[in-house]
Amino acid sequence: MKDALVAEVNSLASRPPPPTPIAEVDLTDRTRRKVEPMVRGLFPRGEREAVLGVLARSVPATVGDVVRQARWLGTAWRLANLYLRSIGARPVGPDAPDLVGISEETTCWVSSEYFRANGRFEDFVVHEAPHVFHNCKRRTAGLPETRRREWLPDIAFGKRETFADASEAYARIVELGETRAARLALVEELAARVAPVGRARRR
Template sequence: MQESPQQAIERYLRSGEHDAHFRPWPGDDYIAQARYGSVALRHALISTVRHRTAHAELPAALPELDVVAFTRGKVGPMVRGLFPVHEQDSVLDVLGRSVVFLTPATIDAVLEQTPWLSTAWDLANLYLAGVGTELLADDAPNLLGLSEGTTCYLSAEYFGAPGRFDDFLVHEAAHIFHNCKRRTIGLRETRRREWLLEIEFAKRETFAYACETYSRIHDFGQGLRARQTLLAEYAQGPMPADDRLDVDEYLDILREAVAARNGWKRILARCSPSQGG
């Protein structure tokens, strides 16, 4: 039996799933049904999020934050370590504009404009978690950030991250390197260099986690001994709860990075595709 529009809305709100053909919705053809259904599902999502966050409070740091300057400061060491001097400004410009903090001022537009309904549902839960509100489903993904294309979405929870080695902004920004083509930002592209950085598909999360943790070690530790001490502290755990991550390999990459003159390049080398691949 065909589900009704109301049933379709209820299913989407509790699971993020919807009929890919938008059959519950009126319209003379697929395009009309998809347009009608997408608007209805997004409006229902926005309404539900507004209701659950009517009294949400944000960290004091957010309202006055210069997000572009803040982001450039966070990702600057990573960009300078991974790119030649003549490319750094272009990459920093992209990353500086990449971060969107999910707040009451931004969430409606984000949920309306993000291309995929499934991503909108994930972002709604990211926002709800960030303001300490009930998620849309018990099994909703427990996200700390989310990147899509050249945009990194972060919740207000970023400013209350409990771990001294956590930096979700750097983690999500690192994913942009394999999501953005070089020609998109005016950089020279070759047959072997199509993306900002060539990262092996299976090691994308390893790369992002390694960049995140190394950025904190790099910030806290001045000199080899201090950074080795910080890594030893970090290695005592807990490790990221992510089954895409080989913890032994991850820690080995960090050891190489800490010992190297340019640790960022060591991380990249360990996560790049093999030359014969």
């Protein structure tokens, strides 16, 4: 099934004009810098480097080449459509979701849309990175684990999307505001917006 999906992706991807070129970036370094404010806020100093190492390596450079690596067929299908939409190609099937990022276990994938201009409070990588926590035990990051401290961190299932939204908003506020006053103004600006921050509407 995955081979057939890859063949269809390759066929659809060959039809549209090439997407606008994107400047080359060190994705590991960029991911690390993006998630660092969130990690500093959640973890004690002695654990931050281990957690940053896991998250920095969680975003592959491309999505087009990793469809076969997805553990679940449903993830492979969503990943294929994420890639096709990111290059302006027709998705696989009329009911394909409009996504800019997905995550599975300790890996996240983001659309190339992330590297183009986005909303003031949007950061697809930071939104997806917290979902790694739901599938990553402390020992995976090389940290001590007990019966009561098993996950990185343990977020209630019904609050996971809210947690991702909050992490995304926090990271953008820290990045955009250099002073406490500037950050408080950004919080007020975000609160005044009608549409919620995050990708819940697009997942």
